Amino acid sequence: MFLNEMQEEVRETTRSFVDNVIRPAAEALDREERFPAEIYEEMGKLGLFGIAVPEELGGPGFDTLTYAVVMEELSRGYASVADQCGLVELISTLLVRHGTPEQQKMLPDILSMKRKVAYCITEPEAGTDVSGIRTTAVRDGDGWVLNGGKIWIHNAPVADTGFVLARTDKEAGNRGMSIFIVDLHAKGVERGPKEHKMGQRASQVGALDFSDVRLGSDALLGEMNRGFHMMMSVLDKGRVGIAALAVGIAQAGLEAAVDYAGTRKQFGKHISEFQGVQWLLADMAKDIEAARLLVHSAATKIDRGQDATRSCSMAKCFAGDMAVARTADAVQVFGGSGYIRGFEVERLYRDAKITQIYEGTNQIQRMIIARELLRKGARA
Amino acid sequence: MKILVPVKRVVDYNVRIRVRPDGSGVDLANVKMSMNPFDEIAVEEAIRLKEKGVATEVVVVSIGVAQAKDTLRTALAMGADRAILVTATDDVNVDLEPLSVAQILSKVVANEQPGLVIAGKQAIDNDMNATGQMLAALLGWGQGTFASSVTIEDGSALVTREVDGGLQTIKLKLPAVVTTDLRLNEPRYVALPNIMKAKKKPLEEVSLDTLGVAVRSRLTVLKTVEPPQRHAGVKVGSVDELVSKLKNEAGVL
The missing domain is CATH 1.10.540.10 (Acyl-CoA dehydrogenase/oxidase, N-terminal domain)
Incomplete structure (x- = not known):
């Protein structure tokens, strides 16, 4: 643009x-x-x-x-x-x-992907609320000993190196977590089975279990007890990324739908000649464009060093909701075919759903937007 | 050895082209433009020759509007070392004729003294298929057109040409002009870091005056028309009917 x-x-x-x-x-x-x-x-x-x-x-x-x-x-x-x-x-x-x-x-x-990584935050009791993590890293000589379990970790079945958020001070809440670089081939690391997901199925997701995993003195990333803040500091960028990802899914759906509507014939004419279908396509296009502009605006704010939190949450939330709604429209344009495995739009609809969930659910994004509004005022 | 590769900015091959209402040509305003695909093959071949240690420098040149800089940057990102833009017009709708382009290129060749010029066999916009041949004639160099393979050895180029009857291999004394066919190579994807690096590579702009060439048009476009709409086919009921239609209607039997 x-x-x-x-x-x-x-x-x-x-x-x-x-x-x-x-x-x-x-x-x-x-x-x-x-x-x-x-x-x-x-x-x-x-x-x-x-x-x-x-x-x-x-x-x-x-x-x-x-x-x-x-x-x-x-x-x-x-x-x-x-x-x-x-x-x-x-x-x-x-x-x-x-x-x-x-x-x-x-x-x-x-x-170069010679070393595959995993970002290990989520636990059974700590999803959206990260402060609930129970994985611990306890001082042992000049290193640490890691214990605990992570679930729904992207790349867990294949990764070589984990970046693991663990509690290093039980009393200190969000100021008592640190990030450790963990060799996932090390003794004490167990991998759970691969999860079979609704969409984005080439992404390998699974559990990781750590029992008495020895970490050296060089395993700590950044400052001790600052893990939560480090994690939060890359959230804006993460949200822009997922928002852009959602736009890409919807864009693929739009392209497929426009092509199909221009070739599929019913009642002797292309279905693109029916206003009902045209309006579906028009709504898809305008919402995709709006989401893309939100993404670009949020990304530009990050690049300019401006406060981007509200923009990033708005982009992520809008783009995720948009992607689910508009890939559903793409399925609609395809009619019965769109419901069949092997048609791209069927996959896109499944792939879109998680964009409302991961990288902070869209409910959390709305909380953030509202909090920012009430704290910093409604002016853009 | 230095290799010179002329590249042309043309309508992207994915774009559905439209004829201007007055029939004077194809509408080029606000249309996505890219490097002519045959030129991309030429750039790729030159870079491969450099990677093999046969060539020492790859210089790309484009002739036309200032926007052709984008095309040159793409070539630099692919791996060319240096670019020259000959600004010949500020009207995106002007398409220079092959002889003018060949004359301008011959001046660039005189300045640069390359050992080899690799050009696309034709540009996908007007499909003239003439510039490489004209350039070779103006320079008095050998030419190997429609190349599907190029090997350099002992001051010569072995060029395999895709001709009507099959493949023909010729030996050209260098310097020479080679034009590329589709099967010469598959151009690489540009790596992202190279897009960044291409920004720092030299891109020189020269004017027609500096080169001492005057562009003169010899051709007049009378009209441009869109291809006729394809009509629906017919289903035949039997082999006999098919044969009779082929004989009597299509006239091919």
Whole structure:
């Protein structure tokens, strides 16, 4: 929309890779629930992971808006692939901001997907309310001993390295959590079975169990007891990423619906000639555009160093709700076919649902928007 | 050896083109433009020759409007070292004729002294398929058109050409002009970090005056029309009916 020349070039490049490699593979990846290692290896070579990692640390060094553009384009091909990009972006952002030079040495392997990462926050008793985590890291000599369990962790079945939020001070609430870099092949780490999900089925999600896992002195990321705040500091960016991902899903649905409406004939004419269908398409297009503008506005605020919390929550919430509603419209345009496995819009509808749930539920986003309104005033 | 690759900014191959209402040409205002796909193959081939150590420098050149800088940046992001924009017009609807383009390119060649020029066999907008040939003629160089394979050895280029009857391999003394066909290679995807790096690569702008070329048009477009609408086919009931239709209506038997 208001992208500069370079951002346009990134969009074009990503789009051609998506059209040739990702979008054609999506149906099979969804059906087989398969981790597309070969696609990720290729993406690593093209610099499609760690979009904002500075050049000197091995990344392309783009801004948040460019990251949002990449996320939308990837997701237009397949949301699971975009979500992997989002995951790597968050982990690498944490490493860039808080990692020691020694810890940052793992960045090139993370960006090339030679080292697969997992961001381990959620627990059975701590979903939206992270302060409820029970995983503990207890001082032991110059290191720590990690105990506890995480669930619904993206990449858990395949990851090499976990970034694990654990309690380091029982009494200190949100000021008593720290993030540890954990070798997931180490003794004491158990992986639960892969979850079978409704959508984004190529994303491998499962549980991780830690019993007496020994962590060295170099395992702590950033400051002790600041884990919660570090995690919160990348939330805005995470939300922009998921908002862009939701826009990408809906965009794919719109493209499919427009194509179909222009070819499917009933009563002797293309269904695109019926006003009922035209209005569906028009509503899809306008809401997608609105969500995209919210995403770009939120990303731009982050890039300009402005307070972006309200914008990011608005983008995430609107785009997620929009994606579910408008992919449902895409299914509607397809009629019975849209309800059949193997048709892209059927998958898109399933893939969209989680965007209202992960990266902070849309109910939480509304709480945040309201809190910001009441605290800082209603003026934009 | 230096390789010079001319690249043209054309309507993107995915765009559904529209004829201007006055029939003077195709509507180019507010249409997505990209690098001519055959030129992309040419850039890729030049970069591969550099990666193999055969070439030392890849210079890309585009002739036309200032917006062609985007096309040159794409070539730089793919891996070209340096770009030259010859600003020849400020009207996006002006399409320079092949002879003018070849004359301008011959001046660029005189300045740059490349050992090889690799060009697309044609641009997908007007499909002239003439610039490479004209350039070779103006320079008095050998030419290998419709290339599906290029090998450089001992001051020569072995070029396999896709001709009507099959494949023909010719040996050209360098310097020479090669034009690319579709099967020469598959252009790479641009890596994101290279888009950033391309911004820092040199892009020189030169004017027609500096090159000492005057552009003269020799062709007049009389009209441009859209292809006729495809009509619905017919179903035949039997083989006999099919044969009779092929004989009597289509006249192909």
